[in-house]
Structures are given as structure tokens and as C-alpha cells.
Amino acid sequence: MKFTQLRGTMFRGTFFTRWVMGLCLLSLSGCGPFKREELVQEIIKEDPGFAQVLDKHKELSSRIATYERELELKRSTVDRKIAQLHQELAEAAKVAKQKISEVKRLINPDRIRLEQALSLASKELRIKQTQRSEQGRSIAKLRKVVEDKNTAWDSKTKAQQKTQLEEMIQDSQRLDREITSLREHIRRLKLKLLLIKI
Secondary structure, rough: HHHHHHHHHHHHHHHHHHHHHHHHHHHOOOOOHHHHHHHHHHHHOOOOOOOHHHHHHHHHHHHHHHHHHHHHHHHHHHHHHHHHHHHHHHHHHHHHHHHHHHHHHHHHHHHHHHHHHHHHHHHHHHHHHHHHHHHHHHHHHHHHHHHOOOOOHHHHHHHHHHHHHHHHHHHOOOOOOOHHHHHHHHHHHHHHHHHHHO
């Protein structure tokens, strides 16, 4: 009795090994489903209980295939939505750029006015700075002559030169105040341009 059971077990084991190897060969050689079915029938004939394993395998394979189809369908749907969103975004960007351009044109008059004022103020500042520099040199020369004790001037001429020097100094101080005021004006103009920058 034991010998018979052992022999049957060995036979089934050997046959099962051959079946597995046969499946491997089929998968490698690319044989069609017809030969696979022959192997299935052969296995079930020798081991009817293995039909449950095959049914389970078939069910699970079918479930996996269903999940893969669902995933592919979802991927296709998402891809279509992404393409549509890209198109909508491109159209929205085009419309937004047009609106932004129109709004910028509304602020242009103010910006141009401030830029023109800044240009004029900067030009005026350069002129006054040049005047102040030249006047500074003239004051230095006149002061040197007035303070020189060896200068052959009479008292009236010397008084006139001192008066002229004082007037030049007062004028230079006026220029300094105007230059300071212009610099502040230019600073405010630049700030205004910065505040309306879009």
C-alpha cells in the first residue's frame, strides 16, 4: 500500500514537473493557446484537483486584465483632459495679455508726463550744477585777489570788489538751494514712476 502511494506521488510529481517545464517552453517559443489547452487537458486528466487552481488563475488573470483596462481608460481620459486644459490655458493667457496691454495703455499718459518732467528736471539740474561749478571757481579767484594785500587797489575799488564777492557768494548759495530742491524734485518724480510701474 505504501509503495503504491509513493509510486503515485512520484509519478504525479514527475508529471507536474514536466508540465511546468512544458509551459515554460511554450511561453519562450510563443506557441498558441491551442497547445496550451492540450497541456491543460493533460494535466486535469492526471490531476483533476488542479482544475480549481487553473480556474482561480483564470479568474485572477481576468481581474488583472480588467484593472489594466480601467487604468488605460483612466489614463486616456486624463490625457484628453490635460490636452484640453493646456489649450484653455493658452487661450486664457492670450486674452489676459491683450487685456493687460489695454490697461497699460491707460496709464501711459501719466507715465509719459512724469518721464518728461524728470527729463526736464535732470537737464535743469545739470545746467545749475555747471553754473555752480563755474561760479565756485570765479569766487575762489576773486577772493584770492581781494585778500591779497599786495593788490594795488584804492579803497573804493577794493570795496566794490568785496561787494561783488559777497553778491557772488549769495548767488552761489541760492544755486545750492535750487540744486538741493531739484534733487529732491527728481527723487519724488522717480518714486512716482516707480509707484505707477506695472
